[in-house]
Amino acid sequence: MQVIETLAEGLKREIKVVIPAKDMEQQMNERLADVKDKVRINGFRPGKVPVSHVKKMYGKSIMAELVNEIIRDRPSAILSERGEKSATQPEIAMTEDEAEAEKILNAQADLEFTLSYEIIPAIELKSVDGIKVTREVVEISEDEINEQILKIAESARTFETKKGKAADGDRVTMDYLGKVDGVPFDGGKDEDAELVIGSNRFIPGFEEQLVGLKAGDEKVITVTFPAEYPAANLAGKEATFDITVKEVAAPAATEINDDLATKLGVESVEKLKEIVRGQIESQYGNVTRQKIKRQILDQLDAIYKFEAPSKLIDAEFDNIWRQINTDLAQSGKTFADEDTTEEAAREEYRTLAERRVRLGLVLSEIGEKAGIEVTDEEMQRSLFAQLQQFPGQEKEILEFFRKTPGAAASLRAPIFEEKVIDKLLADVTVTDKTVTKEELLAEDAEEGDKPKKAASKKKAAAKVDDAAEGEEAAPKKKAAAKKKAAEGDAE
Known part of the structure; x- marks a missing residue:
């Protein structure tokens, strides 16, 4: 087998693969010999069918199987031997000429095909010692707890x-x-x-x-x-x-006491307050984590500058652009209503897509080098959470995850990313800062991954960010992009 590189331009690669006809014929003959001892043909005793007769009857179908297996299995082996990782599934091209194809199936012509793909760039991990983040902390008052309890109590009023x-x-x-x-x-x-x-x-x-x-x-x-x-x-x-x-x-007047706690299914007012405090802490904690995560990603964005695979960027941009147009359609607005143009919006979101892909690859590399893995138990919990969102459709959702390629990776990706963020938080400098609830929940108009124009566009970008738990993770992209980490890629 000959492997000839015909293009090496930036991240783009094209490889020509040639398997001599004699090698293909040898593989076919080996299979024919195996078939000869098993096939039953009228007029011949088992195992006594001439190879020439078996070849005449089954030669083309066996050769077709060989070609399909080579096209299916060789690309990944070739990339592995070259020490490369393809950003997406390599595109495979071979002859479409029927006469030429006939010759290949008859072992009269070499099997030739080309692989076209983009490689994942080598990422040299850098020290994160210089990364500093501020963790905003809110002190929860008794008044806030009581206020929340009264809101909850409305259901039992x-x-x-x-x-x-x-x-x-x-x-x-x-x-x-x-x-x-x-x-x-x-x-x-x-x-x-x-x-x-x-x-x-x-x-x-x-x-x-x-x-x-x-x-x-x-x-x-x-x-x-x-x-x-x-x-x-x-x-x-x-x-x-x-x-x-x-x-x-x-x-009726609502009093925060043991009677109210009992109505809400809790044994005492002290326990009720403990539960509500925990809920508030969890809500604030989620916001705090998202803000810390954004700070980390912004600083990683400044540290890592490299060319990202264009196909991954295209896929991410398509996801974002689809969300933007859906949001505009639902609001009945146009780009002009948002004080921008479609061309300007495309440019802004193209930049966002490139950032997400690049940072997704960085997080994936960090996680891979750190040996971060997603356990079966974590996957089960994530799947269960999905099922809870769609009561009555559990069977269909399970079937979807069983049959859809990459569906499991979509569950694994956000878990993997959060574990990478945990790892980074242990390595970077974190400073706590006490803030008010209003300060914590205030939106940052200059968020790193959102364009500064167009309210509807920001809203759409936020939806995409929320779905990815922050931003950076190019859903299917990274599953394809980091095959090794595709079982636990950064979403």
């Missing part, structure tokens, strides 16, 4: 019948009948319906018109269904509702 007019926060019990153009519509009728004014459970404008009503009052309420209302026959339509108020009840 009791109401007491009151005389007089309904006000914001009161619960109204009523019968209603909805009509469009004077005709009742499906789902527009209910009896003894309970609605807390201000809960925003009903159509916009409905609840506000209940304010001032009292038990026994009747009223016709007019509202307009939102244009995006799920029921197409009602979307954007004006409707009336005949209302009969049966009861008005005011919310």
Whole structure:
């Protein structure tokens, strides 16, 4: 077999592979000899079928199998021998001439094919001693805990019948009948319906018109269904509702005590406060970690400058651009509405895509060199979390992960990345800084991976970032990009 490099330009490689016809014929004959002892053909005793006859009957099909196996297996072996890693699956090209293909199958012509691919650049890891990050810490007050408990307690709040007019926060019990153009519509009728004014459970404008009503009052309420209302026959339509108020009840005072804790399924108020504190700490901790992670990534971005595979960048850009256009379509806006142009937006997000791919490769290399692995138990937990998000569809989701190439890597990738970040946090300089809740939750208008223009674009970029738990990880890209770490690549 001859392996000839025909292109080496930047990260691009093209290789011509030639396997002589005599070598292909030898491999075919070895298989034919094996087949001869097993095949059963009328007129011949087992094992006595002439090789020439077996070749005439099965030669082409066996050669076709050989060609398919070579095309499937040799590329990875060739890259391994060359010490290269392909950013994506190599593109394979071979003759499309039927006459030439026929000669190959008859062992009358050499098998030739070309491999085209981009290599993963060699990344020389650098010291992270100079990386410094600030960890923002919020001191949780008793008042904040109590405030959160009161919000939780709304689900267990009791109401007491009151005389007089309904006000914001009161619960109204009523019968209603909805009509469009004077005709009742499906789902527009209910009896003894309970609605807390201000809960925003009903159509916009409905609840506000209940304010001032009292038990026994009747009223016709007019509202307009939102244009995006799920029921197409009602979307954007004006409707009336005949209302009969049966009861008005005011919310009972809520006291943070053991009785409230019991209503919420907790044995004591102390335990309730402990649980709520833990929830708040977890929420703030997630925000803090994201901010630390961004600081680390920004500094890694400044340290590592190298050419990233264009195909990975293209794939990442396509993912981002799809999200941007979806976001704009949902908001009914254009790039002009966001004070930019499509061309400028493309340039900005192309830069973002390149950054994500490059940093994804860096994180992958750091994790690989550190021997970071994702355990089966961690994978199971991640899969279980996916199943919880789609109740009733567990079977379909499991089937998807079993049958879809790369699906397991999509679970492994974010776990791997977070473990790399943990490793970096142990090596860099971390300084704690006490801040207020408002300071912690304030958005950074100059976030490192988001363009500085266009609110909708930022929102879309944020969605992509949240999905990747920060930003950098080019989903499928790195699974393909770091085959070794593709079982645990940086997402």
